[in-house]
Amino acid sequence: MRTTLNFRRPKPKVPWKPIAVAAGVVLLLVSVGGVASALQGGEDKHPKPTKPPAVASGKPSETPEPEAPASDQPIAEQALTAENSKDLAALLAVPDYCDEAIGTFAAKYKGRTIRFDGSIASMQNHGDYKTRHDILVHPGDKGPKSVVGPAFKFEDVNVPDLHLTGANIPNSVGIGDLLHVVARVGRYNPDQCLFFLEPVSTEIR
Template identity: 50%
Template sequence: MADEIEYEYRTVRTVRGADGPVISKMQQDGWELVDRTQGMLRSSLDFRRPKTPPPWRLIGAVAAVLVVLAGVIATAAVLEDGDGGEQKNAPGTSTAVASGKPSAAPTPAPAPASASASTAAGSAATEVITPQNNPEFAALLKADSCGSANLDFATGYKGRTVAFDGSIVHMAPHGDRDTRYDLLLGPGDEGPRTAVGPAFKYEDVGVLDLKLTGEKVPAAVGPGDRFHFVAEVGRFNADQCLFFLEPVSTGTR
């Protein structure tokens, strides 16, 4: 009788409107969407996928590998017996090489780093990353919100500062507080219609946390508002396709 398929299950909660990229990413990893519950601001997505076969199903494959390995070992033993005993050093081979001992030549000490190199490294670490001075960041702003470029950039530049022109895609209260918000940001000027680039997220921030600057600083912000965002790179949540940032400053434009 055929074995019944056993499944593992996962529930992903995301901001409403970001369901599509999350579903696409999960399906690429082998998950099947079985249910979707949508609220006013958030969605709950239920997935399942077949569990990994139990180890006993692999016994046959392991046994076959062991048989092959036994044959290889036996063949190697026969070939070794046929070599006629101890192998003599080939002419021209040094004693050090034949005996397997390393030469006595000292390993040169590494050259000390110059003061100018240290200064250059420090300048690179404090430089604000923009699409104009960093090709990786320029490519990220045009990449899919669930693509590998998000994780690669978050890993390589965690804690660094980035700056870009963008807009607010979505805004929702954080928990039960009406003065704290979760903001979804996107590159460009399309606001809620943003379809290209990472889903940047400011989580649990107030208007003062945005550090608004410019000639006309608004008292409140909302979806569609356009700003010049300066932020610190945080983590990337691959399950939700969200790229977390921490606000440094927000310039009106």
């Protein structure tokens, strides 16, 4: 009788624990890498182009800002003077106080304010009043000897009505006094050749 003995080498045990640990480390590294990639990926890979800086050009803007007016007052409220109004300059120099141009000016600028240097050509009591007067003012400095410009009339006024201003404010005014007049344009009477004004302020020159 023969007996056969078969010897088998036992299979080596697989080290599962170290493999699991190594796999965990790999997964941790992959996870960390993924988080970092995600954080980096949060930034726009294609950033929007920034607006190029403005470059000055010779062309004016399509809607340029309006220039500031020379005066804070609207044009309709600015006082007319011989310097800023050709019409008033011509009016102050008319050779005849009955000139038709006076009525034209009065109609065109009624209610507007004018400013000019003049002198008192005549001063009379208004009616029976002793402190109220009708005062004629002509342009220039010649008083009753004036030969140019309209016959401006302040009707039924007393001294306070003239609204005197300036360093020299007298208690009364008289023929020949030199004035700087600021007044509102009133009506013109072509029959009497009188141009009525409403005094705004009066300064003794």
